[in-house]
Amino acid sequence: MPDLLHWEDFEPGQVIELGERTLTEAEIVEFAREWDPQYFHVDPEAAKRSPYGGLIASGWHTGVVWMRMYADRVLNRAAGLGGGGLHEIRWHVPTRPGDRLRGLALVVETAPTSRTPNRGKFMFRGELRNQRDELAMQLSGMGFLRRRHPAT
Amino acid sequence: MTQELHWEDFVPGARSELGERTLTRDEIVAFAAEWDPQPFHLDEAAAAEGPFGELAASGWQTYTVWARMFVDGVLNRAAAMGGPGMEDLRLLKPVRPGDRLRGVLEILETWPSSKRDDRGTVFFEGRLLDDADEVVMTMRGRVFIRRRG
Numbered sequence: 001m002p003d004l005l006h007w008e009d010f011e012p013g014q015v016i017e018l019g020e021r022t023l024t025e026a027e028i029v030e031f032a033r034e035w036d037p038q039y040f041h042v043d044p045e046a047a048k049r050s051p052y053g054g055l056i057a058s059g060w061h062t063g064v065v066w067m068r069m070y071a072d073r074v075l076n077r078a079a080g081l082g083g084g085g086l087h088e089i090r091w092h093v094p095t096r097p098g099d100r101l102r103g104l105a106l107v108v109e110t111a112p113t114s115r116t117p118n119r120g121k122f123m124f125r126g127e128l129r130n131q132r133d134e135l136a137m138q139l140s141g142m143g144f145l146r147r148r149h150p151a152t
Numbered sequence: 153m154t155q156e157l158h159w160e161d162f163v164p165g166a167r168s169e170l171g172e173r174t175l176t177r178d179e180i181v182a183f184a185a186e187w188d189p190q191p192f193h194l195d196e197a198a199a200a201e202g203p204f205g206e207l208a209a210s211g212w213q214t215y216t217v218w219a220r221m222f223v224d225g226v227l228n229r230a231a232a233m234g235g236p237g238m239e240d241l242r243l244l245k246p247v248r249p250g251d252r253l254r255g256v257l258e259i260l261e262t263w264p265s266s267k268r269d270d271r272g273t274v275f276f277e278g279r280l281l282d283d284a285d286e287v288v289m290t291m292r293g294r295v296f297i298r299r300r301g
Contacts, residue, residue, distance in 0.1 A: 090237035
């Protein structure tokens with residue numbers, strides 16, 4: 001059983017591949033019906049008359065797609081202690097049905113925490129890129145991980 | 153679906169209530185199983201050992217709960233044209249099954265588009281409060297809304 005990832009295993013500049021996922025029209029509509037029912041996310045016919053020219057995924061959908069990849073590949077393999085939110089999330093190029101999204105997590109910085117010797121923090125950036133290597137979604141935030149060697 | 157609200161109707165300082173929603177345990181687990189499968193969002197026993205001490209909703213679900221309220225209460229009544237994203241997303245208290253969440257919208261600033269004279273930007277803060285009237289989630293964002301004139 002491989003050891004869980006700890007704070008010391010993350011290095012600034014590290015790029016972690018998170019895998020790929022293709023969103024279908026049905027998935028885009030199903031997510032948006034529940035969480036973001038604007039017409040250009042739920043109605044393919046009406047979406048053709050929108051500024052986007054066709055159905056596009058909710059920005060939130062791209063966010064949770066990344067989060068699922070990140071939880072599977074990083075958080076559930078790490079001695080994580082959660083985080084407190086996100087610095088920002090930006091939706092760039094719209095995601096359309098059939099787009100293949102590749103997830104990335106980039107470790108921007110790591111730092112000890114000031115008052116808790118057995119945990120450290122890290123700043124990360126997340127990206128989803130489509131099959132044309134265009135940036136579909138970008139986010140940034142901070143997380144906490146257990147230290148293998150507590151600070152003295 | 154009417155689109156009676158235009159950019160001019162959004163006034164800095166205005167605050168509005170967006171309604172309420174209570175998440176059930178099954179909704180919390182179903183959302184987390186699909187989008188944020190960390191053990192403390194899925195199972196009471198694991199959650200007892202986790203950072204919150206009890207089962208809590210994914211932070212992403214609190215964002216989308218508010219987003220849904222915003223679409224129903226505002227965006228789908230407005231000539232809305234999407235937006236670039238959100239900033240300063242904060243999770244201040246864990247959301248547990250049965251917590252009643254109240255959505256609030258505050259308009260922070262509005263400005264006309266520098267590139268397109270048919271639209272403007274609305275910069276807002278969204279919050280979810282619990283029954284103790286404490287903020288569980290807050291975030292800021294921008295949307296583009298068509299101008300009336």
